[in-house]
Amino acid sequence: MTLRVYCTGFGRTGTNSLKEALEILGYPCFHMVEIIDKKAVDPTLFIDALHGKPIDWGFHLQRVYSCLRLAGFYFYKEIIDHYPDAKIIYTDRDPDKFWFTPSQVRKTRAMTDELWAAVFSNGFLDKEASKKVML
Template structure:
């Protein structure tokens, strides 16, 4: 969640997998994740300027088609730490 916090602080409100615990967001996510309608992703991410963690890593191909000018941050961690 540190990347999410950093993006929020920098002025890029961040959608994060932890938000899926809210039923209203979870329902929107399931619709976006299971349909091929870009409008569902746009509705889900309305009000956010960034996305991190899940669902970004599992849906990056779809998201890059919908938001072709998006910038990507590749976050690599040492798995032993």
């Protein structure tokens, strides 16, 4: 496989929907899900890349035809250099419609922290306790 489609947009700009669409069209996709859910890529790869360690993008992206999200927007120069023939999709959103004041951020964070504490009884990292909540 070789990378054919490359998305350079940030997260929260429709990347999940774009991933689903690309996969329906037959383009297996590298997305944050590969790291978080499937554990297909070691997250230290990106930490190493951030610190300037050379990354073999061809090796790490060999199972996909498309790429988006973290690798897409942050490492776009390196990946485009490695795959100059890939088509590029840029996703965006209206920043005026998705902008929070510092006060809203603090309130949202406080609400989220309270909900997580209530729902998981501060045991979110306890797998068995979390499974009981989810069942």
